Amino acid sequence: MPTIRTIARIRPLLEKELDKDVIVHADRVDEAKALTVVKIPNPKNEAEEFSFAFNSVYDQATTQEGLFTAEVAPHVKALFQGLDVTIFAYGVTGTGKTHTMRGGLRLAERGVIPRLLSNVFRRGKKMMKDTDGATSVAVALSYYEIYNDKVYDLLEPPEKRTPAGLPLREKDGKTIVVGLSERSCDDLKDFERLYIEANNNRVTAATKLNAHSSRSHAILRVKVTQMTGDMIKESTASAIDLAGSEDNRRTDNGKERLVESAAINKSLFVLSQCIDAISRGDKRIPYRESKMTRILSLGQKNGITIMILNLAPIRSYHLDTLSSLNVSSRAKRIEVREIENEIVFKQAPRTNSGLGGATIQRQPLRPLNNAHNVHTGALAAKAAAEKAEKPDKPVKLFSVYTDKKPSVSARPIATAANTSLPRQPLQPKRPSETAESIVRPSKLARPTQQSLLRPPQPTSISTSTSASATQQISISPSQIEAMVEKKVAEILAQRAAAAEATQAQAAPAAPEPTAASAPAQTEISDEVKRRLEALERRIETESASRRGDDGDGRSDGLRLLLQARQAKERGDDEGALVLYERAAVYFPGQAKLAGKIERLRIKLGKVGSGEAAAVGGVGEKKVRRRQIVGEDEDGEYQEGTEADVEDEEAERVARVRTPRKKGNNKTRMAVAAEAAVFEDDGPESPRTKRLLEIVNSRDLILIRSLHGFGAKKAQDLVDHLTLKGDEESGRVASLAQLRMLPGMGGRTVERAYEGLVVEV
Numbered sequence: 001m002p003t004i005r006t007i008a009r010i011r012p013l014l015e016k017e018l019d020k021d022v023i024v025h026a027d028r029v030d031e032a033k034a035l036t037v038v039k040i041p042n043p044k045n046e047a048e049e050f051s052f053a054f055n056s057v058y059d060q061a062t063t064q065e066g067l068f069t070a071e072v073a074p075h076v077k078a079l080f081q082g083l084d085v086t087i088f089a090y091g092v093t094g095t096g097k098t099h100t101m102r103g104g105l106r107l108a109e110r111g112v113i114p115r116l117l118s119n120v121f122r123r124g125k126k127m128m129k130d131t132d133g134a135t136s137v138a139v140a141l142s143y144y145e146i147y148n149d150k151v152y153d154l155l156e157p158p159e160k161r162t163p164a165g166l167p168l169r170e171k172d173g174k175t176i177v178v179g180l181s182e183r184s185c186d187d188l189k190d191f192e193r194l195y196i197e198a199n200n201n202r203v204t205a206a207t208k209l210n211a212h213s214s215r216s217h218a219i220l221r222v223k224v225t226q227m228t229g230d231m232i233k234e235s236t237a238s239a240i241d242l243a244g245s246e247d248n249r250r251t252d253n254g255k256e257r258l259v260e261s262a263a264i265n266k267s268l269f270v271l272s273q274c275i276d277a278i279s280r281g282d283k284r285i286p287y288r289e290s291k292m293t294r295i296l297s298l299g300q301k302n303g304i305t306i307m308i309l310n311l312a313p314i315r316s317y318h319l320d321t322l323s324s325l326n327v328s329s330r331a332k333r334i335e336v337r338e339i340e341n342e343i344v345f346k347q348a349p350r351t352n353s354g355l356g357g358a359t360i361q362r363q364p365l366r367p368l369n370n371a372h373n374v375h376t377g378a379l380a381a382k383a384a385a386e387k388a389e390k391p392d393k394p395v396k397l398f399s400v401y402t403d404k405k406p407s408v409s410a411r412p413i414a415t416a417a418n419t420s421l422p423r424q425p426l427q428p429k430r431p432s433e434t435a436e437s438i439v440r441p442s443k444l445a446r447p448t449q450q451s452l453l454r455p456p457q458p459t460s461i462s463t464s465t466s467a468s469a470t471q472q473i474s475i476s477p478s479q480i481e482a483m484v485e486k487k488v489a490e491i492l493a494q495r496a497a498a499a500e501a502t503q504a505q506a507a508p509a510a511p512e513p514t515a516a517s518a519p520a521q522t523e524i525s526d527e528v529k530r531r532l533e534a535l536e537r538r539i540e541t542e543s544a545s546r547r548g549d550d551g552d553g554r555s556d557g558l559r560l561l562l563q564a565r566q567a568k569e570r571g572d573d574e575g576a577l578v579l580y581e582r583a584a585v586y587f588p589g590q591a592k593l594a595g596k597i598e599r600l601r602i603k604l605g606k607v608g609s610g611e612a613a614a615v616g617g618v619g620e621k622k623v624r625r626r627q628i629v630g631e632d633e634d635g636e637y638q639e640g641t642e643a644d645v646e647d648e649e650a651e652r653v654a655r656v657r658t659p660r661k662k663g664n665n666k667t668r669m670a671v672a673a674e675a676a677v678f679e680d681d682g683p684e685s686p687r688t689k690r691l692l693e694i695v696n697s698r699d700l701i702l703i704r705s706l707h708g709f710g711a712k713k714a715q716d717l718v719d720h721l722t723l724k725g726d727e728e729s730g731r732v733a734s735l736a737q738l739r740m741l742p743g744m745g746g747r748t749v750e751r752a753y754e755g756l757v758v759e760v
């Protein structure tokens, strides 16, 4: 089994950096234990701190020697036993990756790489001496960089490079870089000469953040070959100084830098996925997804991987530092959620965090299974019990904790009852923090800005005996359905019993019910059903209005619409009608939807033309059949020319077309999104076509360019499509299909659609 150690190193303050700006600290879970926790304030609420757990944490005072002795030296022995050792330095530009790996020229300043080489030479010599020369040890170096997803040999002068870089080829199940040079190296002096020369070749491009910022991954491979007679033992130590992981949205980069960033982000993302998979003990490590991990064959041998996360301690790196810290936790879907300014612990603490147990005061935050507060109360207890039955899950590398500083006045921990209370929107702490710039704790699992501003979803009937209003809010749609079904059954049973009694009284010797009496009963039950449906709709309308029209209600409505379309595609007109009617509650006045309902009702012989407009809260007044001069191809409305474009719908259309002030953007977007979902089964719009092309390309970089698609979401989609590809065509044929894929719920599809710019 490959093993992984994840460590963090906080660099000291540089010249001009001030003590008062230090926000990142190393900590320990127990006075007697080593440093294993990195603490950083929540940028949205400085009264809280996030804590990230590592295998080890090294603070500002750590020397180069200290780090090497603790983390790398112990593995040199394993290298000579035939295991591969891979050491990564990861982090934002200027946090000390190069310092950690390469270091300075002075002895004390030497980094991991020269120290590793020094150790390898020393051990090799000792081995030869101990075996009286029976075993010989040879060391050979390769040094290459991956820049914009192309491989360049750093041991060759830049003039020899071709723009396409060196190709990769598979040989004996291994990926080799064709034409990569390898130089034998007899001692440290040899190494230093080669290494300094190679580093002069290394491509660096200036970014706004740092004029000497490294934009390529530099990979040094040290091949150790031990020969005893005919026996050959070969192992490799790789040391990788990764390109800066800063978020380019904050660095005002030009086109060239953005292309670099896309390549950097892709390989960093795949790397984090591999590390995640190795740490989980997965059989499948996605190392083939990027050149770097493929060449390294990461996780393919029983090697040792050390991931050093370099961190700058000061505030100006706050958001980027959080992003780096979240790289692993993001993949583990850890979500921080605030309710009433209080952190809610979503799941019972794990027994396997390695930091849990009696030694720890704080409750670890745990992954949410979905966006709702389902892990409170009885469900949480059930989840905990289930977890206790499976104690052998692999230990996590990262855990996230949050601490409330003692100065903060105690607020009640949210319970099943109070989670239904509306949450206050999160306000930026500092004027410089716009809503956009506020960091979110986790990209995949992090709540979107909209979801943060949205009141929580009702999910279960309140267990408290408090106000009945609260209970009403807490009724879920499935419970409503169950109630309605029960009610229908009860009333039908009552009616049947009453009818039987009447018949028995009026005509004791009456013949068996005739065929004519059956329709009468059906009529009665139809009437009951209709009334109950109306009741159901009313409850839904109330729930929707309590949730707020712009928020979840609308997205629930969109979900229903898509389900309805799917039902229609399956030929289930009855089901489609029910779903359209339920969706209509969320879109009062949506004439197009009313039209769909009307057509379906006519098709199913339910009512006459025109009645459908009054269905499902569409409005008491009849929506007249009108002609809008079509939707344009992008699903946006064009102005109608006929005089009868006069209802609320026309007003709404006008709103979409009028340029709006900033504050109204959301409404416009929501309506545009709606238009996308309402898009009929006609020809695909260019935007839809483009969106589906991007999705079906399965190209991570392209998919990540979609609005609202982070690295994890993109990867999940590609994984899903790849899996699907084995069974079906693997293609997504429509927006409706896309929306039904895992992770594509909420407003994901709409946001991606809205974000696309298509030239028509």
Ligand SMILES: Nc1ncnc2c1ncn2[C@@H]1O[C@H](COP(=O)(O)OP(=O)(O)OP(=O)(O)O)[C@@H](O)[C@H]1O
Binding pocket: 010, 011, 012, 014, 091, 092, 093, 094, 095, 096, 097, 098, 099, 100, 210, 212, 213, 214, 243, 244, 310
């Ligand atoms: N542990 C440390 N002790 C002393 N100085 C440090 C330490 N870590 C980093 N520095 C200094 O901080 C500065 C930035 O470090 P470095 O160049 O290694 O960052 P980097 O993450 O490699 O950046 P880039 O991605 O641009 O290469 C350098 O001046 C370096 O000497």
